[in-house]
Amino acid sequence: MKYFSTRDKSRKLFSLSDAAFMGLAPDGGLFLPERIPQVDMKRVEALAEQSYADMALYLAQQIFDDVDAELLERVVRDAYDFPIEMRCLNNKLHTLELFHGPTHAFKDFGARFMGRMTGVLNDGGELVILTATSGDTGSAVAHGFYGVKGVRVVILYPDGKVSPLQEAQMTTLGGNIHPLKVRGNFDDCQRMVKSMFRDEALRTEVRITSANSINLLRWLPQSFYYFYGYCMWKRMTGRDNPEVVVPSGNYGNLTAGMFARRMGLPIRGFVAASNANDVVPEFLQTQLYRPRASVQTVANAMDVGDPSNFERMMQLCGEDVSALRFEVRGFSCSDEEIKQAIAEIYNKYGYLSDPHSAVGYLATKQMDVDGFWLSTAHAAKFGEVVEPSAGVAPELPVSLAEAVMKERNFVNIDAQEEQLSAFLREM
Numbered sequence: 001m002k003y004f005s006t007r008d009k010s011r012k013l014f015s016l017s018d019a020a021f022m023g024l025a026p027d028g029g030l031f032l033p034e035r036i037p038q039v040d041m042k043r044v045e046a047l048a049e050q051s052y053a054d055m056a057l058y059l060a061q062q063i064f065d066d067v068d069a070e071l072l073e074r075v076v077r078d079a080y081d082f083p084i085e086m087r088c089l090n091n092k093l094h095t096l097e098l099f100h101g102p103t104h105a106f107k108d109f110g111a112r113f114m115g116r117m118t119g120v121l122n123d124g125g126e127l128v129i130l131t132a133t134s135g136d137t138g139s140a141v142a143h144g145f146y147g148v149k150g151v152r153v154v155i156l157y158p159d160g161k162v163s164p165l166q167e168a169q170m171t172t173l174g175g176n177i178h179p180l181k182v183r184g185n186f187d188d189c190q191r192m193v194k195s196m197f198r199d200e201a202l203r204t205e206v207r208i209t210s211a212n213s214i215n216l217l218r219w220l221p222q223s224f225y226y227f228y229g230y231c232m233w234k235r236m237t238g239r240d241n242p243e244v245v246v247p248s249g250n251y252g253n254l255t256a257g258m259f260a261r262r263m264g265l266p267i268r269g270f271v272a273a274s275n276a277n278d279v280v281p282e283f284l285q286t287q288l289y290r291p292r293a294s295v296q297t298v299a300n301a302m303d304v305g306d307p308s309n310f311e312r313m314m315q316l317c318g319e320d321v322s323a324l325r326f327e328v329r330g331f332s333c334s335d336e337e338i339k340q341a342i343a344e345i346y347n348k349y350g351y352l353s354d355p356h357s358a359v360g361y362l363a364t365k366q367m368d369v370d371g372f373w374l375s376t377a378h379a380a381k382f383g384e385v386v387e388p389s390a391g392v393a394p395e396l397p398v399s400l401a402e403a404v405m406k407e408r409n410f411v412n413i414d415a416q417e418e419q420l421s422a423f424l425r426e427m
């Protein structure tokens with residue numbers, strides 16, 4: 001399998017390792033596979049009954065057909081050693097819980113696969129994964145790459161702007177994980193990282209790559225859990241052809257679902273469920289794409305005003321807006337509605353939902369969806385929103401409680417490019 005850029009009409013092809021280590025294509029576009037493998041759904045359903053890893057391995061083999069079979073199997077089994085569950089609140093309300101991984105957010109599904117695959121594709125030599133985070137991405141990437149040979153991870157996060165829980169998840173691993181606490185905000189962190197990628201001199205000395213959601217190796221494996229969710233929902237309800245509600249920000253998750261559908265997964269379509277950052281739902285309604293600065297909400301991992309994966313979305317539907325509107329419905333809601341939803345789910349079903357997943361619940365209910373929503377984070381990760389809304393504190397999963405107790409290790413730096421490049425050179 002080779003890969004091409006969304007911006008390249010001539011479709012110049014790149015190998016998996018080139019596409020993975022570049023992250024973004026040289027023309028600024030996003031990589032997509034040259035062809036979409038068609039899967040045998042009977043086989044998928046049988047494998048899903050066995051285990052998530054068995055099913056994911058079959059799907060990974062269809063895409064990554066030029067990776068050594070034994071290595072691929074090791075990557076998949078090692079990445080997916082945690083549970084995934086379909087929860088039924090009533091006959092019309094089902095949610096696929098994607099938050100039982102080590103960092104308790106769905107980003108573990110992409111980050112763990114990417115971490116292990118990067119280790120396999122790396123042909124020797126030190127590789128530095130450089131990433132800026134406002135919280136969730138940093139912890140998933142740190143855990144995803146923890147202990148991967150030949151790879152070091154440098155994570156920039158803004159001082160005082162990430163939750164204590166998120167900071168604990170990034171700074172208590174040690175080993176090949178190097179957290180940098182930046183005296184500045186998230187935009188400073190992002191600016192510093194971008195300037196390292198433009199620094200040709202530095203790049204000849206240190207091999208750096210990124211691990212954000214545009215990276216193919218993080219994006220593609222996110223298509224696998226749609227298959228699993230479909231199988232579980234079908235078995236539990238006896239119905240077929242579900243619609244899937246996806247709490248969305250940068251739209252990596254939803255576009256991975258679109259890819260799964262094109263691999264032959266029989267789902268009706270998707271609901272793009274957003275908070276007040278509603279560029280995509282607005283686009284679906286008006287056909288005008290108006291990227292803008294994000295606004296802060298209680299579902300902050302979805303605070304994106306110009307989603308990177310919009311290009312993949314358009315490419316996957318052949319740049320045809322009416323085809324996209326046929327496949328994806330839009331939904332957005334306010335902070336007030338999110339908090340009310342958290343209270344309602346708890347009061348009616350005794351179920352605690354984090355603010356991002358609550359957007360999925362709301363969309364499912366208000367748009368009369370026959371299908372399921374994706375739950376993207378554990379309620380305990382967002383206790384400061386969940387507790388006042390539901391009136392009870394979500395119980396911390398053991399791994400989170402342990403991380404909070406551990407010693408934190410990080411390096412303080414100013415929001416200056418020179419300090420970051422010096423750190424990378426000396427590391």
Ligand SMILES: *Cc1c(COP(=O)(O)O)cnc(C)c1O
Pocket residue numbers: 105106107136213247248249250251252253254301302356376377
């Ligand atoms: C990252 C994230 C999202 C948004 O996912 P996208 O792929 O960026 O659309 C939703 N919920 C949680 C908890 C997240 O961490």
